[in-house]
Amino acid sequence: MATKNTELVLTPPQPHWVGDGFRVHNFIPGGYRTDMARMNPFILLDYGARHFFPSSDTQPGVGVHPHRGFETVTIAYKGRVAHHDSAGNSGVIGEGDVQWMTAASGILHKEYHEKEFSLKGGEMQMVQLWVNLPARFKMSAPKYQSITNDQMSKFKLEGDNGIVEIIAGEYKNVKGSASTFSPVNLLNAKLNKGGKAGFSFPADFNTALLVIEGEITINNTGEVKTDNFALFLNEGEDFEIQTVEGAVVLVMSGENLNEPIASHGPFVMNTKQEILQAFDDYQKGKFGFLED
Ligand code: MN
Numbered sequence: 521m522a523t524k525n526t527e528l529v530l531t532p533p534q535p536h537w538v539g540d541g542f543r544v545h546n547f548i549p550g551g552y553r554t555d556m557a558r559m560n561p562f563i564l565l566d567y568g569a570r571h572f573f574p575s576s577d578t579q580p581g582v583g584v585h586p587h588r589g590f591e592t593v594t595i596a597y598k599g600r601v602a603h604h605d606s607a608g609n610s611g612v613i614g615e616g617d618v619q620w621m622t623a624a625s626g627i628l629h630k631e632y633h634e635k636e637f638s639l640k641g642g643e644m645q646m647v648q649l650w651v652n653l654p655a656r657f658k659m660s661a662p663k664y665q666s667i668t669n670d671q672m673s674k675f676k677l678e679g680d681n682g683i684v685e686i687i688a689g690e691y692k693n694v695k696g697s698a699s700t701f702s703p704v705n706l707l708n709a710k711l712n713k714g715g716k717a718g719f720s721f722p723a724d725f726n727t728a729l730l731v732i733e734g735e736i737t738i739n740n741t742g743e744v745k746t747d748n749f750a751l752f753l754n755e756g757e758d759f760e761i762q763t764v765e766g767a768v769v770l771v772m773s774g775e776n777l778n779e780p781i782a783s784h785g786p787f788v789m790n791t792k793q794e795i796l797q798a799f800d801d802y803q804k805g806k807f808g809f810l811e812d
Contacts, residue, residue, distance in 0.1 A: 522755070522756035523755035523756045526742070526750045526751065527585070529636060530748060530749040531745075532748070539583065541582060541644075544566075547728075548562055548564055560726060561653060562652075562728070563650045564649070564650035565650075569588075569645060570645045571645070572640070573599075573641055573644055575638075575640060581630065584629070584630045584810045585630070587621075587623035587626070588625065588627075588788075588801075590650050591622045591653065592619075593619070593687075594618065595647040595770070596616070596617055597645040597732055597779055598615060600633070600636070600782045601632070601633065601644075602634040602635070603619065605621065605627050605630075605662075605664070606629065609621075609666075616668075620662050620667060621665075622663040622665075623662055624653060624659065625662065626801060629808060630714060630810065640807045645732070650790060651774075652777055655779050667787050672686070673697050674698050676714075677715070677717055679716075679763050681768075682712045682717065683708065685710065687706040691719075708732075708771075710768050711736075711761070714763070714764065715763055719773075721757060723757055725773045725774055726754065728751045728752060729750050729761070729770060730748075730769070731744050731746055731747065731748050731768075732767075732770055734749075734765055734767030734768065735763065735764070735765065736767050737762045738760070740760070753785075783795070784799075
């Protein structure tokens with residue numbers, strides 16, 4: 521198997537606010553040379569780098585809004601995110617937990633800081649990743665997977681290297697916790713001091729990583745610092761990450777859907793006509809109802 525090397529390493533783009541609760545750096549599709557097609561099925565990556573929120577008796581966040589045609593995956597590294605959706609699901613994404621929401625044919629939801637966290641104040645660090653759905657699943661029923669850290673699949677690396685959490689897909693024959701509609705691997709590598717971990721994905725899978733904590737090298741070269749994003753070439757299969765002081769790294773790799781993308785705001789479909797239909801259905805209340 522050939523080595524997979526990086527195509528480029530991105531420092532965080534200027535942050536923007538999603539509602540008043542999430543201060544995010546958009547790596548996909550806005551970051552530099554990437555676009556929705558480049559990392560398909562990963563069509564959006566908003567990264568909320570560590571940010572301190574003072575104590576507040578209101579709960580900052582983003583109000584009721586729709587999604588159609590894809591899945592939203594929210595990972596809380598620090599802080600606690602609460603949410604409600606029009607399918608009747610609600611919950612809290614605590615530190616280390618993941619929420620995998622399949623919007624598919626359409627859902628309304630709201631996302632905000634959990635009450636106790638908000639009252640106390642503290643650091644928030646989170647990722648929201650949009651995973652595209654194959655055309656044949658875009659209009660399937662919405663679905664919701666809550667994956668708490670204690671029930672997440674984990675692989676203990678040999679020696680004292682650390683662990684790999686398998687949110688979705690597979691790592692060293694351990695299956696991930698979330699079910700997906702196309703081949704998607706989403707992994708959290710939590711490396712100890714002096715730790716390393718090897719990965720192997722098909723050459724044509726779109727592959728990237730985001731350094732959540734610490735600093736790493738990839739294939740023993742370069743240096744990828746905290747909050748930086750590395751995009752891999754679609755060549756070679758195997759790479760290894762190494763750290764001196766310890767690191768947490770989100771690794772994503774998925775099969776390119778190779779289908780046309782038409783997107784507008786919270787809707788990601790295959791054609792412009794389907795986007796217009798989404799607006800029409802939304803205005804007609806076909807996404808259900810959710811109180812503000
Ligand atoms: Mn949303």
